[in-house]
Structures are given as C-alpha cells and as structure tokens.
Amino acid sequence: MNKYITIAIILSITAILYSCKHDDRDVDQEMAELKEFILKKEAEGLNIDTAGTGIFYILKNEGAGPTPQQGDTCFIEYQCYSLNDRLxxxxxxIYPPNGIWKFIFAPDDMIQGLRTGINLMNAECEMDIIIPSNLAFGKAGTAxxxxxxxLIYVVKMYDVRVRNN
Incomplete structure (x- = not known):
C-alpha cells in the first residue's frame, strides 16, 4: 500500500513541476514569438510604437479630434487575430449589419490592452494594436x-462623441 502512495506522490509532484515549467515555457514561447513578429514588421518598414503600459501599436492613419475619455461614445470596427494570422x-x-461597435468608453468594460489602445485613438484613426497575453486573457485564455x-486588433475608430456633462 505504501508503495502505491509513494508512486502517487511522485506522480503528483512530477505533474505539478511539469505544469509550472510548462507555464514558464509558454510565457517564454509567447515572448519569443512576439519579438519575432515585431522584428518582422519592422523589417517590412512598419513603425511599431509602444504605450508605456506594454502594448505595441502600428498607426496606419492618425485621425483627428479628441481621444475617448470615460463616458464618451465610441464607434469602432475591428478584427482580432493571433500572431499566426488566425482570425x-x-x-x-457580432454587430450586423455594418460591423460597427457602438459603446460607452468605460475602462473596466474591455481587456486592458484593448482599452489602452482605443484610448490612443481619435475619429478616423486606424491602428493595429498588439496586445501581449498579460494584458488580454493571460494563462487562462478563453474558449x-x-x-x-x-492578440492583434486591427481597429478603425469611426467617431468619438464626447459625453455631455
């Protein structure tokens, strides 16, 4: 009986150590893929900038007007991809018929990285927002x-309507 308990304990410890090592490898793998992606885009002549919060972005069209503040209404169209171009x-x-998402900008209503990127945009701005998993869905992921x-969000901000006080 003790033999089986010892084997069970060894297997449990091995599984725990493997899962910890597996998590570290996944983070390391993600960071290596992100670095490779950024270097590839820069080699293509794209200017990749960063917000001090950890997201990266490629500004395609600057737009004009104010950037959204909490309570403002935003109108955006987006596509979300993984680094390997999987849509x-x-x-x-999600928002038929024209695909424009109208929402009240509120910092807690979306993943942190997307919120940060959208906060940099104004009307007619087009931007690719590159969001590491720690600012998206992390080690939990989703379905x-x-x-x-x-994640890479390809976003076009159609309009920012400032909240009336």
Whole structure:
C-alpha cells in the first residue's frame, strides 16, 4: 500500500513541476514569438510604437479630434487575430449589419490592452494594436483563445462623441 502512495506522490509532484515549467515555457514561447513578429514588421518598414503600459501599436492613419475619455461614445470596427494570422473574431460578425461597435468608453468594460489602445485613438484613426497575453486573457485564455496568446486588433475608430456633462 505504501508503495502505491509513494508512486502517487511522485506522480503528483512530477505533474505539478511539469505544469509550472510548462507555464514558464509558454510565457517564454509567447515572448519569443512576439519579438519575432515585431522584428518582422519592422523589417517590412512598419513603425511599431509602444504605450508605456506594454502594448505595441502600428498607426496606419492618425485621425483627428479628441481621444475617448470615460463616458464618451465610441464607434469602432475591428478584427482580432493571433500572431499566426488566425482570425479570432470580428465586429462584422457580432454587430450586423455594418460591423460597427457602438459603446460607452468605460475602462473596466474591455481587456486592458484593448482599452489602452482605443484610448490612443481619435475619429478616423486606424491602428493595429498588439496586445501581449498579460494584458488580454493571460494563462487562462478563453474558449477560442489559447493561454498565452498575443492578440492583434486591427481597429478603425469611426467617431468619438464626447459625453455631455
């Protein structure tokens, strides 16, 4: 009987150590893939900038006017991809018929990285927002987003309507 308990303990410890090591490897793998992606985009001549919060972005069209503040109404269209170009979701599928998502900008209503990126945009701004998993869904992932997945949101801000006080 003690033999079986010892084997069970050894297997449990091995599983725990493997899962910890596996998590570290996944974070390391994600960071290596992100670095490779950024270097590739820079080699293509794209200017990748960063917000001090950890997201990266490629400004495609600067736009004009104010950036959204809490309580302002935003109108955006987006596609969300993984680093390997797998389409995860797009606003056209969620907000028919035109794919424009109208929402009140409130910092707690979306993943941190997307919130940060949208906060940099104004009307007619177009931007690719590159969000490491620690600012998205992290090690938990979602039903259709694996753990430690960097997301790329291709976003067009159609309008920012300032909240009337």
């Amino acid at each position: 995860i979701e797009q606003s056209l599928d 259709n987003i694996p753990p430690y997945t960097t």
